[in-house]
Amino acid sequence: MKLATSTWVKIALIGLLCLGVCGWLGGCGRGGWFASSPLWPGGVLGCAGINAVDGALSGLAQLGNYETTTEGTRFEADASEVSAIEVNWLAGSGQVRVAPDSETGGKVIVEETVRGGSCPVMVCEVEDGTLSVSYMEGHGGLSGCSQSWFGQKDLTVTVPASLGEKLELFGLEAASGRYTVENLNCGELELGVASGEVDMTGLAAKRAELSVASGRVRVQGAITENIGLDQASGDVSLSLPDAAPAEVTGSMASGSLTLELPADTQLAAEVDKTSGNFNNEFANQGNGNGKPCSLSFTMISGAFTVRPAA
Numbered sequence: 148m149k150l151a152t153s154t155w156v157k158i159a160l161i162g163l164l165c166l167g168v169c170g171w172l173g174g175c176g177r178g179g180w181f182a183s184s185p186l187w188p189g190g191v192l193g194c195a196g197i198n199a200v201d202g203a204l205s206g207l208a209q210l211g212n213y214e215t216t217t218e219g220t221r222f223e224a225d226a227s228e229v230s231a232i233e234v235n236w237l238a239g240s241g242q243v244r245v246a247p248d249s250e251t252g253g254k255v256i257v258e259e260t261v262r263g264g265s266c267p268v269m270v271c272e273v274e275d276g277t278l279s280v281s282y283m284e285g286h287g288g289l290s291g292c293s294q295s296w297f298g299q300k301d302l303t304v305t306v307p308a309s310l311g312e313k314l315e316l317f318g319l320e321a322a323s324g325r326y327t328v329e330n331l332n333c334g335e336l337e338l339g340v341a342s343g344e345v346d347m348t349g350l351a352a353k354r355a356e357l358s359v360a361s362g363r364v365r366v367q368g369a370i371t372e373n374i375g376l377d378q379a380s381g382d383v384s385l386s387l388p389d390a391a392p393a394e395v396t397g398s399m400a401s402g403s404l405t406l407e408l409p410a411d412t413q414l415a416a417e418v419d420k421t422s423g424n425f426n427n428e429f430a431n432q433g434n435g436n437g438k439p440c441s442l443s444f445t446m447i448s449g450a451f452t453v454r455p456a457a
Contacts, residue, residue, distance in 0.1 A: 215268065219260040219300070222271040222280075226253050226307045230276040231316035233337075234304065237282040241302040241326040243319075245311035256305040266300050277316075280304065306331070317352075321345060321362075340364055340381070359383055359402075378402055378449075388456035391440040398445040410455035411437030420446035428454040 214221040226248075232255070234241065257280055259269045267283035282300070306314075314333035319326065323343045330349035338345065339358040350368030357364070357376045367386045374385070376397030384405045391412040401423075408414065413436070414429040423446050442453065 213271075219258060220268050221259075222257040222269075223254045224257075224271070224273050224278050226251075226255055226310040228273055228276065229255055229278045229310060231314060231318075232278045232280070232304065232306070233316070233318040233320075234280045234302070235282060235320040236280075236302055236324065236326070237322045238324045238343075239300040239302065240324050241304070241319075241321070243304045243306065243317075243326075243328040243331065245306050245308055245330045248307040248309050251305055251307040253307055253309070255307065255310065256303075258303045258305075260301045260303075262299045262301065269300070269302070319345070336370070338364070338366075357383070357397075361402075376404075378404060380449075386456060391438045393438070393440065395440065395442045396444065399449050399451065400447045401449045403449060404451045406442075406451075406453045407456040408440060408453065409437055412455075413437060413439040414442060414453065415439065416442040416444075416453065418442070418444045418446060418451065421448070422446075423448040424450045426450075426452040426454075428452070 212223045232243075234243070255278055257269070257271050257278075270279075270281045270284050272279050280302070311330065312332045314331060316335045316337065317328075317331055317333045318337035318339075319328070320339040321343055322341045325344045326346070328345070328347040328350070331347075332351040334353050336350065336352045336355040336357075338347075338355070340362050341360045342362045344363045345365070347366045348368065350366060350370070352368070352370050353372045355366075355370045355374045357366075357374070357378075359376070359378045359381050361379065361381045363382045365384045365386075369387055369389045370385075370392045371390050372392060373394040373396070374392050376383070376395070376399075378397065378399040380400065380402040382403050384407075386405075386407040388407065388409060391408045391414075395406065408429075412429065414427070416427050416429070418425045418427075425444075425446065444451065
């Protein structure tokens with residue numbers, strides 16, 4: 148049994164998340180035992196907090212289509228200049244939604260709201276058609292925003308319908324927090340989750356690459372060509388009632404995975420497992436007359452269920 152290298156990396160990330168919590172303690176503590184800890188700002192992990200402050204101050208100086216108030220920051224980009232959106236967010240919450248062009252004025256609107264104290268300013272830029280939205284300058288890191296920042300940030304990305312129907316790529320990298328994505332139509336979906344919760348509804352995509360270290364992920368909609376999934380742990384549910392993808396490949400080390408496909412899907416499943424449980428409900432009802440779907444997966448442990456969508 149052999150898992151993908153990326154899956155082992157995600158397993159290691161779970162341990163790093165624990166270190167990130169310790170880094171927060173070390174980065175925000177004052178005096179006492181923290182001062183002698185390697186996680187203190189002068190230590191191995193704590194120094195990341197200081198570097199993050201420098202990056203955040205750079206973010207505060209950003210010019211361009213920004214509007215900054217005491218409650219947060221707003222950025223606008225002309226939708227005609229955007230073909231892909233990539234979001235990299237560390238914590239808090241995020242919402243990506245599609246709205247009528249009349250509401251957005253034909254622009255992609257990115258807004259962050261700060262709660263409970265100071266936080267670094269987000270960084271947004273459009274380059275070669277890609278709108279990149281980052282939590283802070285340099286993307287922070289597991290302990291990168293630990294020093295001197297005590298607030299939380301909520302993100303809202305509003306996409307005009309004219310763009311939301313034809314995005315080439317949508318990507319979300321989430322370290323922690325809770326995120327919702329609604330009614331996006333894109334050629335490719337890239338989703339990376341270290342922890343937290345992600346709920347996607349009304350998705351229409353051709354291809355999807357999902358990378359989950361931990362947390363909970365729910366995807367509902369249609370992915371018509373192929374899905375690649377690396378899962379170290381956590382709870383993942385893919386509900387695709389309208390059309391089965393042509394191919395699903397991936398690996399899981401632990402956790403639970405549910406894949407729902409149209410009831411008439413012609414499923415050809417090959418799952419190589421060391422332990423755990425694979426439940427194929429299509430095996431009990433014979434071959435359907437719908438779209439063929441090839442499933443190839445490796446499992447070390449966990450629970451994987453494939454079943455007809457309700």
